[in-house]
Amino acid sequence: MKFTIEKKLDGTLARAGEIETVNGIIKTPAFVTVGTKATVKTLTAEQVRGLGAQVVLANTYHLYLQPGEDIVAQAGGFGKFMDWHGPTMTDSGGFQAFSLGAAFGANVSKVATGDEVEDISAYEGQLAHVTDEGVTFKSHIDGSKHLFTPERSMEIQWKLGADMIFAFDECTSPTAPYEYQQKSLARTYEWAKRSLDAHGKLDTEKKQALFGVIQGGRFKDLREQAARDLGVLNFDGFGIGGSFTKADIGTAVGWVNAVLPEDKPRHLLGIGEPADLFAAVEAGCDLFDCIAPTRMGRHGTLHTADGKINIKNARFVQDFTPIEEGCTCYTCMRHTRAYLAHLFRADEMTAGTLASIHNLHFILRLVEKIRRSILDDTFHDYKQAFLARYKA
RNA sequence: GCGUCGAUGGCGGAGUGGUCAAUCGCACCUGACUGUAAAUCAGGCGCCCUAUGGGCUACGGAGGUUCAAAUCCUCCUCGGCGCA
Numbered sequence A: 001m002k003f004t005i006e007k008k009l010d011g012t013l014a015r016a017g018e019i020e021t022v023n024g025i026i027k028t029p030a031f032v033t034v035g036t037k038a039t040v041k042t043l044t045a046e047q048v049r050g051l052g053a054q055v056v057l058a059n060t061y062h063l064y065l066q067p068g069e070d071i072v073a074q075a076g077g078f079g080k081f082m083d084w085h086g087p088t089m090t091d092s093g094g095f096q097a098f099s100l101g102a103a104f105g106a107n108v109s110k111v112a113t114g115d116e117v118e119d120i121s122a123y124e125g126q127l128a129h130v131t132d133e134g135v136t137f138k139s140h141i142d143g144s145k146h147l148f149t150p151e152r153s154m155e156i157q158w159k160l161g162a163d164m165i166f167a168f169d170e171c172t173s174p175t176a177p178y179e180y181q182q183k184s185l186a187r188t189y190e191w192a193k194r195s196l197d198a199h200g201k202l203d204t205e206k207k208q209a210l211f212g213v214i215q216g217g218r219f220k221d222l223r224e225q226a227a228r229d230l231g232v233l234n235f236d237g238f239g240i241g242g243s244f245t246k247a248d249i250g251t252a253v254g255w256v257n258a259v260l261p262e263d264k265p266r267h268l269l270g271i272g273e274p275a276d277l278f279a280a281v282e283a284g285c286d287l288f289d290c291i292a293p294t295r296m297g298r299h300g301t302l303h304t305a306d307g308k309i310n311i312k313n314a315r316f317v318q319d320f321t322p323i324e325e326g327c328t329c330y331t332c333m334r335h336t337r338a339y340l341a342h343l344f345r346a347d348e349m350t351a352g353t354l355a356s357i358h359n360l361h362f363i364l365r366l367v368e369k370i371r372r373s374i375l376d377d378t379f380h381d382y383k384q385a386f387l388a389r390y391k392a
Numbered sequence B: 001g002c003g004u005c006g007a008u009g010g011c012g013g014a015g016u017g018g019u020c021a022a023u024c025g026c027a028c029c030u031g032a033c034u035g036u037a038a039a040u041c042a043g044g045c046g047c048c049c050u051a052u053g054g055g056c057u058a059c060g061g062a063g064g065u066u067c068a069a070a071u072c073c074u075c076c077u078c079g080g081c082g083c084a
Helices: A045-050 A060-065 A069-074 A078-082 A094-102 A150-160 A178-202 A220-231 A246-259 A274-282 A292-298 A330-334 A337-345 A349-375 A379-391
Strands: A002-008 A015-021 A024-028 A030-034 A055-059 A088-091 A128-130 A135-138 A145-148 A164-166 A209-214 A237-240 A266-268 A287-290 A301-304 A307-310
Touching (some): A002 A349, A015 A349, A055 A060, A069 A150, A078 A088, A145 A150, A220 A237, A220 A246, A274 A349, A301 A349, A349 A379
Parallel strands (some): A164 A209, A237 A266
Antiparallel strands (some): A002 A015, A128 A135
């Protein structure tokens, strides 16, 4: 993997560049399409290509459980397995420490609204438990127990065969207090070193880029410390993960990127709302993955230049205009809001497909335009114009 | 015509004297979703109001019994089934 910066935006941390992998080039900033189980839900790889997606990210925990990393390895890696021939990434399973752990059944998101109550009490229903050794998972599929360690995560990710992979980390909850974030951060640091060691032994030819993951919650000192500590290690890039506050994603990301080495790509993990993308690019991020476009799409929430709409609302039943006037996606070129509303109400699978196509198109195009606006110095104008309309 | 069973909110279907504006499912109306436990989940769903409370109208229709009826009785209307 090779990363080059083409252009930096004066007065900000934003930059445009490209990442070269053996499977192709990624023009950054870039949105990474999520294909957790070696499929972008409701879409064929052909459709994902057609959308202009540059990278697909799959998940270690999910593919390990099903169908198992050995089968994916036999298929030639998850990209080949799913017929995606471009650049690939895998997440380490660190997010599942949160989603199946602290967040399980707790109604908390990694992006905090501010109303959450501080709480780290583990309760019996959780499917993941974190120790210094690693994370014990109880499979959400069949209840069987599994231990994930940094070493195990590297081994699985090596077999899954992505171009870029992540160190094993603990994604913390926004409800965790400072003391816990601090303790967890120290652990994630140890795991980062263990990940590097383990991966170095597997990938002797340096085929696979390894990204370290910065945690630290919403605390400036912890975020900066993490960036300093991991920044000097031999990672090929960095992921920025963990919990944020809705209002200050850009701020927290800025703390980190101001410290991280400039010449390595930074991937903001799991962020993908338009406003957050602008903030994160401005704060120096190059890559973003997010399930929001596809999940929200499947649930009937669609992006438009004028903000999000819920296509299931009664007002769209007889609306024979496209989701968004002027949108060039497959869905908008051929179908009306009324048709989508009908498909959703009729519980037809095509609804999720058409909605995912539109939302992914919207976000992929948005990040492309953001990139272009950096190159031609119109970022601020574009950001202001887009957000003014999107929020209105 | 006789007998018998039934008629409940948009639909299906519970309830069978008070705790019933009425379980539940569907439909409908809204909302949430940010490294996918999620084609999922949550709330609302008779009308009105000076709304963590109050009022009104309701369980085919009309009467009646009772302190109290969706629940019991009578007649009527409609429907299923059986016998003519």
